[in-house]
Amino acid sequence: MKFAKLLQSSFQEQQIPEEWAEHAIQYKALKKCLSQVVDELKLIGLEKETLGILLKWQDQINKNQSPAVSYTFEGDLQGFAPKIILKVDKASGLPVSAILNNYKIEELDEKTVGEPPEVIVSTDGPEYQRIEIKLKSDTRFFHMLRSEVADLQRLQKTQVEHFHGSISILAQELASTTNPYDGRKSKLDMTVWRSVFELYLEASIFFSTHERDLGTRTAEQADAQLTWFKNKLNEQKYSDQFKRKKNLLILKSFLDMNDQILKCLYFQKLNETAVRKILKKFDKRTALSSKDQFDDFFEYNGKYVESVSRTICFEISNELIRTIPQIDDYICMICSSIAYKPIKLACQHLFCLRCLVKLRRMNEDKCPLCRQSVVKAADARNLDTDLMKYMKLYFPRETKIKQRENDDEIMKEKFQQNGLDKPCCIM
Amino acid sequence: MSFPKRIIKEAERIVSDPVPGIIAKPHEDNLRFFDVIIDGPEGSPFEGGHFKLELFLPEEYPMMAPKVRFLTKVYHPNIDKVGRICLDVLKNNWSPALQIRTVLLSIQSLLESPNPDDPLANDVAEAWKEDSSKAIATAKEWTNKYAK
Numbered sequence: 001m002k003f004a005k006l007l008q009s010s011f012q013e014q015q016i017p018e019e020w021a022e023h024a025i026q027y028k029a030l031k032k033c034l035s036q037v038v039d040e041l042k043l044i045g046l047e048k049e050t051l052g053i054l055l056k057w058q059d060q061i062n063k064n065q066s067p068a069v070s071y072t073f074e075g076d077l078q079g080f081a082p083k084i085i086l087k088v089d090k091a092s093g094l095p096v097s098a099i100l101n102n103y104k105i106e107e108l109d110e111k112t113v114g115e116p117p118e119v120i121v122s123t124d125g126p127e128y129q130r131i132e133i134k135l136k137s138d139t140r141f142f143h144m145l146r147s148e149v150a151d152l153q154r155l156q157k158t159q160v161e162h163f164h165g166s167i168s169i170l171a172q173e174l175a176s177t178t179n180p181y182d183g184r185k186s187k188l189d190m191t192v193w194r195s196v197f198e199l200y201l202e203a204s205i206f207f208s209t210h211e212r213d214l215g216t217r218t219a220e221q222a223d224a225q226l227t228w229f230k231n232k233l234n235e236q237k238y239s240d241q242f243k244r245k246k247n248l249l250i251l252k253s254f255l256d257m258n259d260q261i262l263k264c265l266y267f268q269k270l271n272e273t274a275v276r277k278i279l280k281k282f283d284k285r286t287a288l289s290s291k292d293q294f295d296d297f298f299e300y301n302g303k304y305v306e307s308v309s310r311t312i313c314f315e316i317s318n319e320l321i322r323t324i325p326q327i328d329d330y331i332c333m334i335c336s337s338i339a340y341k342p343i344k345l346a347c348q349h350l351f352c353l354r355c356l357v358k359l360r361r362m363n364e365d366k367c368p369l370c371r372q373s374v375v376k377a378a379d380a381r382n383l384d385t386d387l388m389k390y391m392k393l394y395f396p397r398e399t400k401i402k403q404r405e406n407d408d409e410i411m412k413e414k415f416q417q418n419g420l421d422k423p424c425c426i427m
Numbered sequence: 428m429s430f431p432k433r434i435i436k437e438a439e440r441i442v443s444d445p446v447p448g449i450i451a452k453p454h455e456d457n458l459r460f461f462d463v464i465i466d467g468p469e470g471s472p473f474e475g476g477h478f479k480l481e482l483f484l485p486e487e488y489p490m491m492a493p494k495v496r497f498l499t500k501v502y503h504p505n506i507d508k509v510g511r512i513c514l515d516v517l518k519n520n521w522s523p524a525l526q527i528r529t530v531l532l533s534i535q536s537l538l539e540s541p542n543p544d545d546p547l548a549n550d551v552a553e554a555w556k557e558d559s560s561k562a563i564a565t566a567k568e569w570t571n572k573y574a575k
Binding site: 210211212333334335336337355358359362364366368369371 | 431432433436437443444445446447489490522523524525
C-alpha cells in the first residue's frame with residue numbers, strides 16, 4: 001500500500017480526532033512538491049544520476065578541497081533556503097569532476113524555464129568558480145515541511161497542556177472523594193483507589209521502570225499494557241467496589257484520558273514516520289542528502305513520543321497518584337511491610353519498631369541504609385508520632401495487620417524464652 | 428509453609444523484573460532456596476559463561492546475609508574450589524537493607540573485577556599476582572570448559 005493511503009487508513013483505524021488530523025503532515029502535497037524539485041533539477045541538468053556521480057566523486061578528492069557538490073541550508077528558521085553548491089573549473093566551465101561532459105554552467109540559464117533558480121557565482125581560489133543554486137521548488141518543499149512540523153509541535157504542546165489540565169482536575173476531584181476525614185465511605189474508596197493505582201503502576205503503560213526494558217514504550221507496547229491494565233481492572237471488579245458514585249466517574253475519566261494519551265502517541269508516531277519517509281524519498285529521488293541536514297538545521301529529532309510519555313507519566317504519578325498515599329513510600333526496608341510503628345533514626349532513615357528491636361538484639365549499631373552508628377542511641381523519642389497518626393489514618397488496614405503480626409511475634413518470643421514453644425509431652 | 432512478606436516480595440520481583448544477565452528462580456516448595464545463573468560479564472575472562480549458583484536465605488534473613496555458593500567451577504581468586512565466595516557484603520558488611528538482587532549484582536561485579544589482594548583461593552590469587560595474563564587465560568579456559 002502507498003504510504004499516503006496507509007497514513008489515511010491508520011488515522012481511521014486509530015480513530016484520530018478530526019481536529020488533530022487537520023494538523024497532520026500533508027504527505028501527499030509534499031510528495032507532489034518533491035516531484036517539482038525532481039523536475040527542476042532535471043531541467044538544469046542536475047538529475048539524480050548526475051548528482052550521484054558528482055557526490056560520489058567528491059568522496060575521493062583531497063579532504064582539504066571544498067567538495068564538487070554540496071547541499072546545505074542557509075539562513076535562519078524563518079527565512080531559510082536550501083542550496084546546491086557546485087564547484088566549477090574556470091577554464092572549461094565544467095564541474096570539477098570533469099568526467100561529466102554533458103553539463104556546463106552556461107547551459108543553466110538556457111535550460112531553465114518557468115521560475116528560474118537563483119544562481120550566485122563567485123570565485124573559489126584561482127582555478128575554480130563557486131556556483132550556488134537555490135531552486136524555488138526545493139525551497140518551497142522545505143518551507144512546507146518546516147511549517148507542517150512546526151504546526152505539529154504546536155498541536156503537541158496544546159495536547160500536553162490539555163492532559164496537564166485533565167490530570168489536575170482529576171487529582172482535585174480524587175482528593176475530595178477520598179478524604180479519610182470524610183467518613184467510612186471515603187476511607188474505603190481510598191483503599192480501592194490504592195489498589196487501582198498499584199495495578200496502574202505495575203502496568204507502567206507509557207514508561208517502563210523494569211530493568212530489562214527501562215524507558216519509554218512504543219505506542220504499540222503502551223497499547224498492550226493499557227489493555228492489560230483494563231483487563232486486570234475488570235477481573236478484580238474494582239469499579240464495583242466504589243462506595244461513592246463519583247469515584248466511578250473519576251475512574252472512567254482516568255481511563256478515557258489514558259486512551260487519549262495513547263491515541264496521541266499513535267498520531268504523533270504516524271507523523272514522525274511521514275516526515276522520515278518523505279525525507280528518505282527526497283534523498284532517493286534527488287541523491288541530495290537532506291535527512292541529516294534537516295535534522296540538524298531544524299533540531300528535529302522525532303523524539304516526541306519519548307518526551308510526551310515522560311512528561312505525562314511524571315505528572316500522573318506526581319499529581320494524581322500521589323493523592324492516594326502509596327504503601328511503597330511507607331515501608332520498612334527490612335521487613336518490606338509498613339514501617340509501623342515508625343522509628344526515625346538520627347540519620348532520618350525510617351524503620352519499623354520491631355525490626356529495630358531485632359537489630360539491637362543482634363548488637364547492631366549501624367543504620368542498614370547509611371551505616372551510621374545511630375541504632376543504639378535510638379529511644380522512645382525517635383518514634384515519629386505524627387507519621388504514626390498519618391499511617392493509621394491512611395493505611396488503617398495495613399497498620400492493624402502489622403500490629404497484630406507484631407503482637408503475635410512478641411508472644412511467640414515470650415513462649416520461646418520460657419521454653420513453652422516445644423510440643424508438649426506426657427510425663 | 429509460610430514465608431515472611433519480605434521474602435515473598437523479593438522472590439516475586441526477581442522473577443518479574445530480573446536483573447540483566449542474572450536469572451534467579453526460587454524453588455517452588457521453598458522460597459528460601461534459589462537456583463541462580465549469572466552470565467559472565469562482557470570483557471571479563473568469564474564472558475560467554477553461564478555460572479550456576481545456589482542461594483539460601485537463612486531463618487534470620489534479612490538480619491543475616493543470604494548464603495551463596497558457586498556450583499560451576501570458576502577460576503577466580505575470591506572463589507574457592509567448593510564455590511565459596513569471599514565478598515564483604517556476604518560477611519561483615521551485610522546490611523538488612525541489602526537484597527537478593529543487590530547481592531547477586533555484587534557477585535556479578537566480583538567476576539568483572541577479581542581482587543587477588545583479598546584472596547579465598549590462595550593458589551589462584553598467587554597465580555593472578557604473578558602473571559595476570561596467564562591467570563586470565565586459565566580463567567577463560569575454565570569458563571569454556573565448565574561454564575558453557
